[in-house]
Amino acid sequence: MTTTRFLTGITTSGTPHLGNYVGSIRPAVRASRTPGVESFYFLADYHALIKIDEPARIQRSTLEIAASWLAAGLDPERVTFYRQSDVPEIPELTWFLTCVTGKGVLNRAHAYKASVDKNTAAGVDPDSDVTAGLFMYPVLMGADILMFNAHKVPVGRDQIQHIEMARDMASSFNHRYGAHFVPPEAVIEETVATLPGLDGRKMSKSYDNTIPLFASREQLKKLIAGIVTDSRAPGEPKETEGSALFQIYQAFATAEETAALREAYAKGIAWGDAKQILLDRIDEEISPMRSRYQHLIDHPEEVEALLLAGAKKARAIATPFMATLRHAVGLRPLTAGPTQAKTKAAKSSTASFKQYREKDGKFYFKLADAKGAVLLQSRGLDSPQQAGKSIQLLQQQGEAALRDLQDQLEPIEDQPALAAALASICATQNI
Numbered sequence: 001m002t003t004t005r006f007l008t009g010i011t012t013s014g015t016p017h018l019g020n021y022v023g024s025i026r027p028a029v030r031a032s033r034t035p036g037v038e039s040f041y042f043l044a045d046y047h048a049l050i051k052i053d054e055p056a057r058i059q060r061s062t063l064e065i066a067a068s069w070l071a072a073g074l075d076p077e078r079v080t081f082y083r084q085s086d087v088p089e090i091p092e093l094t095w096f097l098t099c100v101t102g103k104g105v106l107n108r109a110h111a112y113k114a115s116v117d118k119n120t121a122a123g124v125d126p127d128s129d130v131t132a133g134l135f136m137y138p139v140l141m142g143a144d145i146l147m148f149n150a151h152k153v154p155v156g157r158d159q160i161q162h163i164e165m166a167r168d169m170a171s172s173f174n175h176r177y178g179a180h181f182v183p184p185e186a187v188i189e190e191t192v193a194t195l196p197g198l199d200g201r202k203m204s205k206s207y208d209n210t211i212p213l214f215a216s217r218e219q220l221k222k223l224i225a226g227i228v229t230d231s232r233a234p235g236e237p238k239e240t241e242g243s244a245l246f247q248i249y250q251a252f253a254t255a256e257e258t259a260a261l262r263e264a265y266a267k268g269i270a271w272g273d274a275k276q277i278l279l280d281r282i283d284e285e286i287s288p289m290r291s292r293y294q295h296l297i298d299h300p301e302e303v304e305a306l307l308l309a310g311a312k313k314a315r316a317i318a319t320p321f322m323a324t325l326r327h328a329v330g331l332r333p334l335t336a337g338p339t340q341a342k343t344k345a346a347k348s349s350t351a352s353f354k355q356y357r358e359k360d361g362k363f364y365f366k367l368a369d370a371k372g373a374v375l376l377q378s379r380g381l382d383s384p385q386q387a388g389k390s391i392q393l394l395q396q397q398g399e400a401a402l403r404d405l406q407d408q409l410e411p412i413e414d415q416p417a418l419a420a421a422l423a424s425i426c427a428t429q430n431i
């Protein structure tokens with residue numbers, strides 16, 4: 001069974017609100033508990049630098065977002081939870097991808113285009129106040145995703161174009177240097193409605209209509225009191241359609257609870273009473289997390305340690321993969337050139353794959369060096385095609401393919417020797 005790898009980033013530019021919780025944190029925490037799913041969640045603090053030039057705010061937001069995800073039940077043992085800037089391979093990969101991305105493609109990115117259009121409309125220079133960081137935003141995001149060969153990327157609709165660009169970067173790179181990257185797919189949560197804010201528009205920082213996820217109960221009460229309603233008096237039947245209060249309630253309540261409130265609306269519940277019901281319902285879900293959140297905010301050293309442990313896990317993948325990629329593009333020791341690998345003598349001294357069938361009727365493959373020492377041994381597979389496909393993957397992707405094939409393989413004994421052999425096979429393949 002192969003696992004599906006999910007990855008998503010959260011820009012560290014604000015304080016999480018109920019909309020973030022319902023739309024992203026809660027579904028992600030639930031998804032991370034699904035068997036067969038491997039999750040990567042990270043704090044996109046390099047991305048935050050594009051929008052924010054207040055160091056204290058970046059730092060504070062990083063703490064608040066990390067604490068929110070942890071308090072909401074994200075288990076850092078189970079998932080890989082890290083801070084983007086703790087993985088230096090990401091900016092390195094960003095450069096590799098920059099070199100295979102058309103400038104014209106980036107010209108068409110929505111966020112950059114919106115700034116240019118605004119400037120043009122205002123009659124100023126089209127690139128006025130546009131940083132190269134904003135322009136390069138999609139490449140950094142592509143590196144986030146491709147670094148870990150994520151299959152699925154849960155994002156909001158506004159991010160779909162970025163995922164498509166990451167797919168293009170993957171295929172441009174693969175075309176030039178061999179199949180190193182998996183093309184990622186966007187996952188849009190269709191079932192999660194966007195939460196309305198206090199004024200009825202989408203809950204968003206830019207509308208200043210948010211309810212912070214970890215507001216105290218008193219603050220929560222005050223904010224809920226400010227949710228827009230119509231002027232119907234107690235006893236008058238009320239519409240659920242278009243009622244922000246009702247929609248927010250629905251995001252937290254069970255189907256039965258929602259039906260009960262719908263009935264109460266029809267019977268003319270007073271707005272004050274409906275607001276009390278909403279307050280109690282949200283508080284019921286959030287209050288058990290509040291003390292954990294507060295604890296983490298008061299102990300940043302604990303969050304820091306968790307993030308560093310997460311970065312270590314992430315780099316256990318990123319560091320060897322980046323070594324393979326460096327080799328693939330030609331940033332390699334002068335002694336490991338393709339000309340050498342191409343010559344007959346050199347070739348016969350490299351490792352090679354063998355495919356065979358055992359008495360158990362199963363199909364096997366192995367990689368042995370020139371002296372016959374086994375570097376990699378497969379388990380019994382059901383078909384020769386399966387063995388052939390795995391060999392091909394190893395030839396094309398080198399060490400990067402090991403992760404996806406781990407269920408087919410016996411434990412690896414000499415990882416450095418295997419890595420070197422695969423790197424040289426991969427280099428010969430990709431000339």
Ligand code: TRP
Binds near residue numbers: 009010011145153
């Ligand atoms: N751009 C994303 C957003 O604003 C955040 C992000 C950065 C991201 N890198 C990512 C999301 C990689 C998914 C995958 O929402």
